[in-house]
Amino acid sequence: MLRLLTRDKVLHKNDLERLQLLSSRCNSTLHPINYLDQQDCQLRLDGREDRSDPAINTNSVKTSGPARYFRLPQILTWLAELAGHAVVTIDPLLIERHAATQCMSYEYACQYHLLVLKQHADALVVVSSEPFISAWESELSHIHQKKIIRLLANPEAIDRYRAQFYQLAKVVAFAEQKNRRPVSSSVPLASATEWLNLNSATIDLKPVMIDPKQTLAAERNESEINQQHVVSIVDWLLRYAFDQRASDIHLEPRQPQSTIRFRIDGSLHTVYQLSHQVMAAVISRIKVVAGLDLAEKRKPQDGRLAIHHDNNKMVELRIATLPTVTGEKLVIRIFDPLLLRCSFSDLGLSVEDDQRWQTIIQQRSGIILLSGPTGSGKTTTLYKTLHSLTTPHVNICTIEDPIEMLVPAFNQMQVNQKIAVGFAAGVRALMRQDPDIIMIGEIRDPETAAMAIQAALTGHLVLSTIHTDDSCSVISRLLDLKVDAYLIRATLIAVMAQRLVKLLCPQCKKSELTSGDYFSVNQASAVGCKSCRDTGYSGRQGIYEILHCHEALKQFIEKPFDLARLKRQAVENGMRTLSDAGRKAVTLGLTTKEEITRVLVDTV
DSSP states (O other): OHHHHHHHTOBOHHHHHHHHHHHHHOOOOSOHHHHHHTTOOBBSTTOHHHHTOTTSOTTSSOOOTTOOBOOHHHHHHHHHHHHTOEEOOOOGGGSOHHHHHHSSOHHHHHHTTEEEEEEOSSEEEEEESOTTOOHHHHHHHHHHTOEEEEEEOOHHHHHHHHHHHHHHHHHHHHHHHHOOSOOOOOOOOOOSOOEEEOOSSSOOOOOOOOOTTSOHHHHHHHHHHTOHHHHHHHHHHHHHHHHTTOSEEEEEOOSSSEEEEEEETTEEEEEEEEOHHHHHHHHHHHHHHTTOOTTOOSSOOEEEEEEEETTTEEEEEEEEEEEETTEEEEEEEEEOGGGGGSOHHHHTOOHHHHHHHHHHHTOSSEEEEEEOOTTSSHHHHHHHHHHHHOOTTOOEEEEESSOOSOOTTSEEEEOBGGGTBOHHHHHHHHTTSOOSEEEESOOOSHHHHHHHHHHHHTTOEEEEEEOOSSSTHHHHHHHHTTOOHHHHHHHEEEEEEEEEEEEEOTTTOEEEEEEOSSOEEEEEEOOOOTTTTTSSEEEEEEEEEEEEOOHHHHTTOOSSOOHHHHHHHHHHTTOOOHHHHHHHHHHTTSSOHHHHHHHTTTTO
């Protein structure tokens, strides 16, 4: 590489001399590409003598703006131009893992710095970090009777994903050998939460302790779910989900193989496939550490656990199982408690809505409701609101089903229908605990609605969620739940409706002037690039509609209820609708009109 750099005169003379000196005494284990990336070498493209020199291939080294350093993107582009290959950013979700590990041995892949990305009917797509080594091409082509499509990528990424996928393939193979039958047990487990430590290179889950009085079959089952290969698969699954910013993990029994999928930015992506036996062992392991009944496979179960990773960062996981015709399905929802430390503007509230919301939540008594469909971010907003109200001088009590996040400052209570502790009974119990603020997970029946009203009337601030399309529809929903109009007028402070919209990828979004019936703005459009997996979107943010029930609006809360009239009056009084919030997000270039239309299909 040093010879090529000298020949092509890509770098400044001083940098070349420095690299030559370093190369004579360098004992770094880094790949030369990554080593060069760390040396802060400057390009010579700004020198007049270099621009006139025909030996410099200026087309192969692209820079943007004032940046003139020879970084990894420029290094890869330069090498790819010389070798005649294309540069690729490895997306682990798009790698065919079976092809990656079955087409060649791990030792062979390490020897030539290779990783198979895809296997087509007539071709193998192989990424390499050694663009000028080609001895392996003819061997692979002859063995598989396919042509080879070569790509160039970051050596560090190749090494990382190659080690991960081959190790995973190895433990899955061991698991398939050891688990020829589905895992089953009649052993009820008592622990409610297991704390896992993901700081170490290998996660060490604590062995599951089972009463020695149980049967030999149960002891055999304990051995299966504590086997290291099953622990390693769970280790990889959680780490991989965190790395990919997944909000949910789906473990699904399918035919002919079971499937693992991640939900990322609202969309599901297939991650891996396992045999039914291995999937059963993995699900059993997760059920054990989540405190679920391992023997119960006929009924849905809910549980939770908390784990530490990345320098003791804590993440809350909610576990839910579902019996299906092909086996037990399990979904893990991931909650990051660090979201509680972000600001309301980080969640998506405008400056005006943020100020309005801060005024609303400072009320000493009454009801504040959040509305929206499942997955619209209500839980995050609710917890953030409670967190902002937390002081040593207030008593915050919650009744939830299930408890999404453990917050030390809250007194959290779990709904338990087995002992007749529902939302209504929970609120009744919380009111005897001298609370200042009560949070009810959801108002879903007349009894809970009545208890929430009663709590507000007796001087408590009550926060809860309710399922409606917009904020004004909450009034209609409360009336349907047999709450009298005069009680709504007396207690309801405000309603916030919200949706989560996908944000445009900052790396590839394109601005253009468009017009239409609903939008006529200089808006950005989704393009797609390697950074966003060619979707055009990266991350999500909320859009909000706040209905502040001041005196001018309360006169419209009556029977018969006129929803359209209330909405018109609210808009006249300054309420910004979800459609308005979506339009502003498009105007600011945060998202697209197609995304806004998708999430507001019931309201626009």
